[in-house]
Amino acid sequence: MNQHIETWIDAYLDGELNEKQIAKFEKHLETCPQCLELINEREKLSGLLQTYQLPDTFKNTEQFIHDINMLLPREQTRVFKKPRTGGFWLIGSIGLLILLTFTQVINLISNLLLLVPGVDTLVDQAAALPGLIQTTVPWLQLFFEQWFTFSGWGFVYGSLTFTSIALTGLLMLIYLSWLVLGWSNQLTQQKQQTFFNQ
Amino acid sequence: MVVASIQQIDMETELISRAQNGDRDAFGDLVSKYHQAVIRVVYRMCGEMHIAEDAAQNAFIRAWQNLPNYQPSASFRSWLYRIAINAALDMLRREKPVVDIENTVISQSFKVERHLMKEEQTQLVKRTILSLPETSRTVLILREYEELSYKEISETLDIPVGTVMSRLNYARKTLANALRPSLEDV
Helix, strand or coil, X not given: CCHHHHHHHHHHXXXXXXXXXXXXXXXXXXXXXXXXXXXXXXXXXXXXXXXXXXXXCCCCHHHHHHHHHHHCCCCCCCCCCCCCCHHHHHHHHHHHHHHHHHHHHHHHHHHHHCCCCCHHHHHHHHHHCCXXXXXXXXXXXXXXXXXXXXXXXXXXXXCHHHHHHHXXXXXXXXXXXXXXXXXHHHHHHHHHHHHHHC | CHHXXXXXXXXXXXXXXXXXXXXXXXXHHHXXXXXXXXXXXXXXXXXCHHHHHHHHHHHHHHHHHHXXXXXXXXXXXXXXXXXXXXXHHHHHHHHCCCCCHHHHHHHHHHHHCCCCCHHHHHHHHHHHHHCCCHHHHHHHHHHHCCCCCHHHHHHHHCCCHHHHHHXXXXXXXXXXXXXXXXXXXX
């Protein structure tokens, strides 16, 4: 009898075989007296193991709870998420500042271009073409235009400087949120330090 | 029946959640629920009452300390059993009760001829179980005495089901060999 079948005997007696496996194993048992003998031995063993019972002299549960309560430490261990390092927050802040500067420069150049004689005509011609450039910063302008039109506040929109103001405000908001998150992260680190030093 | 079982699970979840937030009364209720189970496991792992009581105490203290890190996705009973088994093994390493399988077998065959008294037989079974390697002893105890399924044992000990099967098979084979004369007597 091989090891594979012997392991199956345990699984069979422990009710761990599925119906198909049980049928297959029972078919095997019909022709294998060795396995039958082993099953008999395993059943006797299981009965014999049950003689190893607990003594009655253990503390009762009430007494045990009372004793445990006296021993429980005041603090429980809390695992904190590993906080982000300073570099992560710095890179984010620098990235946002670069983006802010970039959009400002693009806006400035766009407005300067409008001062060049004859550009007005070009912009008007471009605006007349469906789906093409509407302003000097079209990607953002379109986005805000649709936004305001959809919400019924389309009349607010229209000034060329609106894009610049909205974009600057948006980026500043993101930048401030980022700073708040960084500050909150620093506070968490300080709390953890205090906790572990206790 | 099913409704009662769901209510019990809900109650336990509630107790765990409260205990995670430092509620000692809720933890006391959990201790009350699992005290006997933990004692059973640690006693059969150690075989000595005073070691088992200390191990159970350590297990519940560790459980209290680590409760905020317990993830409800895992079974609380499995989580607690794992802590209890580790606490028992730590205590055993410190105390080291001496059990010798060779002597167990010899004295056993000697005694079988004189019809073992029940207490002697219990002591023999106990010594033979304690002589098993820790890994297979743990699996055997969880299956034979706590009646955990292979899957539950696998989750408790964080080992594959195949390993549970092979360790259990090894434990039973070793026990059957060591206790054969007693088995013939049963």
